[in-house]
Amino acid sequence: MSRTVERAIVEPERTVGALKTAKKGPQLYVRAERAAKGFNRTWLLAAAVVILFVASILLGSYTVTVPDFFTIVWAHLTGGEKIPGASFIVMENKLPRAIVGLLTGLAFGLSGALFQTMLRNPLASPDVIGISHGASASAVVAIVVFGASGATVSAAALLGALAVALLIYLISRGGNLRGSRGNAAGNRLVLAGVGIAAALGAVVNFLMTRADIRTAAEALIWLNGSLNPATWERIGTLLPALCVLLPLAAGLAKPLRLLELGDDTAAGLGVRVGAVRLGLVLTAVALAAVATAAAGPVSFVAFLAGPIARRVTGKPSLPASALTGAVIVLAADYFAYNLAPLLLDGTVLPVGVVTGALGAPFLLWLLATSNRKDA
Amino acid sequence: MARLSARDLTLQYEQRRVIEGLRTEIPEGKVTMIVGANGCGKSTLLRGLSRLLRPAAGAVTLDGKDIHSRPAKELARTLGLLPQQPTAPDGITVRDLVGRGRYPHQAFFRNWSHGDSSPHDLAVRNALDATATTELADRIVDELSGGQRQRVWIAMALAQETEVLLLDEPTTYLDLAHQVEVLDLVTDLNRRRGTTVAIVLHDLNLAARYADHVIAMKDGAVVAEGTGIDVITEELVRTVFGLESRVVPDPVSGTPLIVPIGRHHYPAPQATETTKPALEIAS
Structure with a gap:
């Protein structure tokens, strides 16, 4: 593998000019980028799922704060003291x-x-x-x-x-x-x-x-x-x-x-x-x-x-x-x-x-x- | 010596019987060409030999054992197949496609190492090398020319690293130069790795040139088998294709060359005044 190509993979931005002359460079570069893109974007989708999941519990017509949410879930699991109203909405409506x-x-x-x-x-x-x-x-x-x-x-x-x-x-x-x-x-x-x-x-x-x-x-x-x-x-x-x-x-x-x-x-x-x-x-x-x-x-x-x-x-x-x-x-x-x-x-x-x-x-x-x- | 043989093989699609009681052998370490007219059952025979079609009677044996009695993956490590016009998924790269040929060598759930020294990477690289497709490795298969694409599919079959390889009309839709290229490639594989190859081929002349062994079929039965010179005769072309022809030695390879005789342009004009200019040009 030529040095230009190696550099093209490590430092894509700096070697754009060099890529035009390196014969195999663009292909390898495209491949590395494509593989990385597929992987990263899947994580991006996963992040979007988490954000939407959290948003649909915490936000909306009845908002719940993060500490309240954990208090409610903890209370539900341990049978501790509930927050009136909020507990019911979170546990029986929003979370399910x-x-x-x-x-x-x-x-x-x-x-x-x-x-x-x-x-x-x-x-x-x-x-x-x-x-x-x-x-x-x-x-x-x-x-x-x-x-x-x-x-x-x-x-x-x-x-x-x-x-x-x-x-x-x-x-x-x-x-x-x-x-x-x-x-x-x-x-x-x-x-x-x-x-x-x-x-x-x-x-x-x-x-x-x-x-x-x-x-x-x-x-x-x-x-x-x-x-x-x-x-x-x-x-x-x-x-x-x-x-x-x-x-x-x-x-x-x-x-x-x-x-x-x-x-x-x-x-x-x-x-x-x-x-x-x-x-x-x-x-x-x-x-x-x-x-x-x-x-x-x-x-x-x-x-x-x-x-x-x-x-x-x-x-x-x-x-x-x-x-x-x-x-x-x-x-x-x-x-x-x-x-x-x-x-x-x-x-x-x-x-x-x-x-x-x-x-x-x-x-x-x-x-x-x-x-x-x-x- | 044959590794793959058909014993009293009967093959049928639903109720339509294509092949009945066929016996033949694919000799080890040779290039075998299966030839015959359209609809004579040659592709069906290849499907039977490659376990795509379960026999209605008789059996196909590899090293003496019925191919249908062996686990599919184990069999796929010995017996490879390239079907006619396989389909490439949208957007797949050459490297990905060729890599899928490694499937029979991979454990079901375990992941394999991705290092350059892993046997899988080595097999894929060798397959790309052998088919001169290394340069194309990161291209999308759909974007390649017909000849390149066929080389890629052969590379996939090579990555499977089988000792026996069956090919169903690997030169269909290719121009003459690419047909020769594909057959040269397969012959390289046979000569270098000792792979036993069986090919269903339409072009009789190319079949005659590249075959160590010819199986000629008609109406679901084997009419003749043996070396090209023994098998391909004017008599056989008449029986199998219903075509009159002259069979002359191929000026390049010495193998039989079939010159068909149709209703027109026959008898050939004598060397009279009209043909003289052409002869002059030729000389």
Whole structure:
């Protein structure tokens, strides 16, 4: 390695002139910068998650000071003396809300990125291919038809998501047996999913017109996605689920990188394509399902997280996608819960309305740019 | 001596049977070319040999053991495959892509050292060197030319460091110069490392030139196998491709050169007045 090149890496600013003459210099420099950028920006996303998490607890319509917050949590854990009012708001509202927002964001973001990477298709996120719709339709059926509430509805949502995933998987697998060159299987899955999503939408609409107004209002949460019903009970199911699913996703990340090269290449490199794909589908569906069961189908988070993370870090990355999901949910909820009431005469928006408003234009933009690229 | 062999192999897609009761061997340490008309089952045979397709009957054995009875990763340390037109993810660098060829040598959860002396880095560097892609290492794969890209994919297969390497039409969509370059590269690999190579190839003349061993297929069966000179004859070209031809010694390599005969431009004009100027130019 020439001395100029070494200097270029150590002191990038001072050797800009020298770089123009050193043949290999710019490439190495770009590489070093790219690697560092991907890493640093992932930490940047992590920092953003922490800041938003703290902000959503401490700030907003009811502000809590940092010492008060620790006093409240300490009192809660040790059974000590509580601060009247503040204790209740922090422990029963703000903290669970922030935790559910954080965890669902991580789960949606990771789930979307897993689907999009596995199927090599930016449209293939659980909220586009009908898995979230399966969860919400199932929850609405449970509420409207069976009069269910609480944990039963969450369980119904979970089952609905898994059932739709299974259905889509079976439909799309039919085209996969012929050896999959290109994206045939992925496209098939997206089309099957969009069709199923439309059918489930019709089921939900039918039930909503038949339901009485109070039931319909309760069911509406399952159509928008909201952190209003965030409780410790929901964290109790969400957190253990993520403790299993996040390590699973981490373990599947390496073979997933090879599936990106095509099924045949991956198989040639010793990846058991069928088993890995099934594992990825189950993990991604379970992530989307538990998140939906906790907060409803917060629309477009899974869909947006991967592409945004990629823009931020410069390369596809599962951890960055999960963190971006958390940033989106926490930021959107902060807006919906604290800022929207100021603009809308006190109306608290469900978080899914905000993410939906962000997601729709982004979807159109993505469609426009990806078409241009394929052509 | 063969390391990879097919015994009474039957391969099918759903209900469509492509190959039935096929027996063949890929001789060790040689370059084998599998040739045949479109749809004769040569790519299917390669898929079968490389465990992408599970046999409906019969077996493919590597060193006497059924390839489907071995763990996938262990098999991938001995038997490598470069599929036809593999897909590169958006934005991936050459070094990253070639590095992924190391997967079968990596433990599932354990991280490996990133030092310059680690066997993985060494294998990647050797693969880049052998394919003359070191200069491209930090470029994005999508931005490369077709010939460069194919060299990068071969580098990935080399990084896998297998003793047997199967390639499915590695020269498709390349111009003639790059076709020759790719085949030279594969031959280097065979001569220097002793890698057993099997290639499905469309171009009969290039196959004849670069093959130590030829397997000619028709309708899912092996019609002839042996050295290029023994196998590639006017008779075989007629049987396999339904094409009349002249087979003459290749003026460069002495291997069989197929000169096809179509409906036009035949019979060849005699050396009359009209062709004389051309002959003069040639001389």
